[in-house]
Amino acid sequence: MEMKQETKNEMDLLLRRLGRRDESTVSNAADEHLDADELSAYAENALPAAARARYTAHLAECSHCRQILVQLSSSAGVVSATESVKASGPSVWSRFLAGLFTPMVLRYAAPALGLIVVAVIGFVVLRRDQSPEYVTQVSNNEQRPTALPAAEPTASVVDSPSKAAAKQEDLAEQQKRNLQAETAPAPNAPPSVSSIETEVSKDAAAQPKPQQQPATANEAPPAKAAPEERPRAAEPEVSKKEVKEVPAATRAAPQTALQAEQREDSRTHGFVRDKAADDVSAPAAGAGSKLKRDELNVSANSRTVAGRRFTKKGGVWIDSAYDSSKDSTTLARGSEQYRALVGDEPEIKTIADALDGEIIVVWKGRTYRIR
């Protein structure tokens, strides 16, 4: 693959040189120029195949006609024959969509859609609770209200109504109050999700989970964690949308290394652990005033984008699926090849936008080195 890339560069250079050299000499070599009718019909892809082929041969040799054709093509915004094959797609697609909304289909689809919506909301609620769980436990111990809303769904997941101590009930009541205060100003939360959360929190308040109390009791209260966690807990969607940072490592930052280890053992279920991220976060322990920067360091060394895991090594973001024994294709950001690639695979653009500098990404079995 490396060899192929070189080949491309060599030919690229040679062809550019050839283009400059021949630009002035070839321009009027053609016998008879295309007339306005032929040019406009060509630009609009309105010619029979044989005629088009004849004019293509002329255009390949005649810079005069190409110049006009380029002007026409760019101003007309034409759609090609090839693309018009695709363009026939929308009509088929729209017919398909129209078919979906016929009364017969809707009769069955509406209840099914309702079930799907409920399932999706449930999924969102379950996902929301996972990463902030740890924060919640820490915060509860300190009686800090900031991260509490995130704990509510967790409580509902591990719903065990048996042992509800008075202290837990007090805590649940406080959580409920805090949730009501917190959910209202969250701009990103969809109303439906918020209302469901509120419902869930009521359940949780009535039936606090037994698992939660022992966890918080063992917790060494972090001095400065909660203020930093607040925005994260308040904006769970933002953190999840594109770049999923490694929560365990981030939360461990203000703790001592030992405490961080203990937490790893006891509470990393549901999290994605990242050793590299821990390595970075551990030295940051105790540096409370620089927590934000430390978080950035952590996220800057291990990130998950578009479902792919990247670790920064030697200034390069490397995909966890990267196999150094395989060939890679090198692309420069902004190059034609890069734009063509991200045109085909927009997720790669998401990755390239989220990660700065050089990236090695494995996509559909091929390795791309983006600079």
Added chain:
Amino acid sequence: METTKPNIERVLNEGVARLLGRASDSRALNREALTPRISAAVEKYLLRNDPNTSAGEIAKFIDELQADDLCLIIACERGDENAWNDLVERFTATVRSAARSASTNEDAAEDLAQSIWAELYGLRTRKDGMPASKLAYYSGRGSLAGWLRAVVAQLAVDVFRKQSRLVQTEEDTDLERLARAAEGQPIVAGIPTPEESMSNRFAQTDLQNALQQAVQELPAEDRLLVKLYYFDNLRLREAGVVLGVHEATASRRLTRIQTDLRKRVTKILIDERGWTQAETERSFAEVAQHLDTDLESLLSKEAADLPG
């Protein structure tokens, strides 16, 4: 099935009747007014390429013509004042916009637009006394707006070419520097002997000539893409629009062409110039090496040129 002359006439007559039927405003034109124009278009775009074009293809061709635009233009040509007013009213903005994009300033654009209307109206007269109008060349195959833009662009290019001559102002870059390097400086390592320098120069010339030959041997569609991208300096997206393909398709096609060209160049050098496989590989490698050097120097120069 061979399409005989009577057959063609029948297909034409039926096609013209259908065209008049589907035009929302046929401008009171009859079959006799339209048939010569449509017959000329069939000859130009179909029969010239394939005299045995089937009746079905001819009928399809006629059915795809822009019926209203064609009727409007033929009515204008025949002196229908209402049709002319409609034409001016509908397409003044199109002509002006095309003239602006083809001109360097507003005055030149206005002059160009006026020239176009004069050409269309036909201020000159033919031998038979009829106005010599460009309208006679519209076939109805493409849109009328597109045809008008093409007329403007052609006239603008003609005017521009009369006023100035193209001057090559390209900088010495890439291979020119490589050529200089080949003449007096080491290419890979060590200082070359004069014989090596001379042979390198010949090698580069051979390589360039072989590439030129290989490009000429490409299929027309591929050659057009190469010309648009490398000779006319279009972006891939723009070249794709001209060819009627998506940018990604153009990119893939260009990559394939580069690979094809390398194979063809290698074959030409070995078969016709007596090179060995190793020599061709080395020559390409030298080009690649100097590409890197050139890019580095270019980037450092750009960095130095940046303000602040």
